Amino acid sequence: xxxxxxxxxxxxxxxxxxxxxxxxxxxxxxxxxxxxxxxxxxxxxxxxxxxxxxxxxxxxxxxxxxxxxxxxxxxxxxxxxxxxxxxxxxxxxxxxxxxxxxxxxxxxxxxxxxxxxxxxxxxxxxxxxxxxxxxxxxxxxxxxxxxxxxxxxxxxxxxxxxxxxxxxxxxxxxxxxxxxxxxxxxxxxxxxxxxxxxxxxxxxxxxxxxxxxxxxxxxxxxxxxxxxxxxxxxxxxxxxxxxxxxxxxxxxxxxxxxxxxxxxxxxxxxxxxxxxxxxxxxxxxxxxxxxxxxxxxxxx
Numbered sequence: 001x002x003x004x005x006x007x008x009x010x011x012x013x014x015x016x017x018x019x020x021x022x023x024x025x026x027x028x029x030x031x032x033x034x035x036x037x038x039x040x041x042x043x044x045x046x047x048x049x050x051x052x053x054x055x056x057x058x059x060x061x062x063x064x065x066x067x068x069x070x071x072x073x074x075x076x077x078x079x080x081x082x083x084x085x086x087x088x089x090x091x092x093x094x095x096x097x098x099x100x101x102x103x104x105x106x107x108x109x110x111x112x113x114x115x116x117x118x119x120x121x122x123x124x125x126x127x128x129x130x131x132x133x134x135x136x137x138x139x140x141x142x143x144x145x146x147x148x149x150x151x152x153x154x155x156x157x158x159x160x161x162x163x164x165x166x167x168x169x170x171x172x173x174x175x176x177x178x179x180x181x182x183x184x185x186x187x188x189x190x191x192x193x194x195x196x197x198x199x200x201x202x203x204x205x206x207x208x209x210x211x212x213x214x215x216x217x218x219x220x221x222x223x224x225x226x227x228x229x230x231x232x233x234x235x236x237x238x239x240x241x242x243x244x245x246x247x248x249x250x251x252x253x254x255x256x257x258x259x260x261x262x263x264x265x266x267x268x269x270x271x272x273x274x275x276x277x278x279x280x281x282x283x284x285x286x287x288x289x290x291x292x293x294x295x296x297x298x299x300x
Contacts, residue, residue, distance in 0.1 A: 009025060075276055076273070184225070
């Protein structure tokens with residue numbers, strides 16, 4: 001009897017040939033809530049890098065329009081994931097990302113690190129808090145998807161596999177993760193935005209240390225955030241593990257959960273890809289990464 005759960009289709013797919021479909025099933029069906037949360041916390045690792053947080057802070061977007069900045073980032077990354085890297089909407093979203101990045105001088109090393117967090121953090125989150133971790137083929141497909149995205153973004157020297165991404169990001173963090181005031185400014189604005197999705201503002205004081213309990217000590221130090229009490233951290237981690245145990249007993253998702261279909265307060269009538277993101281300079285951009293035609297997918 002054919003399974004009614006889309007997640008089971010992953011078993012029939014190849015991580016080398018069908019990595020886009022596997023990544024889509026992982027994100028929209030198998031681990032929809034977990035991967036979205038993992039990618040949110042991956043953002044904080046990028047904010048702990050002064051060269052990255054400094055650029056974001058200088059744009060002023062997080063101070064003026066944090067929710068729009070967050071929504072635009074999530075939508076631009078979700079369009080190619082949900083519709084395909086080579087689909088019209090996927091190509092348009094990647095082109096828009098490249099157009100924005102072309103307005104700034106962003107090093108290839110910084111771009112690689114951000115790409116690496118998208119590869120690594122969902123896998124690590126699921127190992128800690130998911131109802132199960134990714135299988136080896138799923139992890140390979142997840143890595144190959146972001147290798148394909150990185151190639152289309154013009155990023156050079158992309159690692160060949162998950163372990164190479166892990167080694168690259170660990171070395172990068174040893175050299176670059178340290179405190180800067182911009183880390184805290186961008187991180188605090190994003191943290192309050194995320195808390196606002198779940199809590200009224202008067203409860204932020206309770207929510208902040210709970211969210212910080214999911215961050216490691218090195219990240220907290222680089223962000224300038226005070227470590228939460230040990231008892232609270234243990235309680236939060238225990239609650240997350242309890243959630244994982246409960247999920248194992250519940251039916252799996254049968255319908256996809258699409259990020260791009262969600263109602264957004266900033267786009268009550270829906271959105272066009274061309275209106276997402278920022279336009280920091282009138283008359284064009286002069287950075288090193290201009291918008292470009294989509295490149296062929298890499299050999300994975």
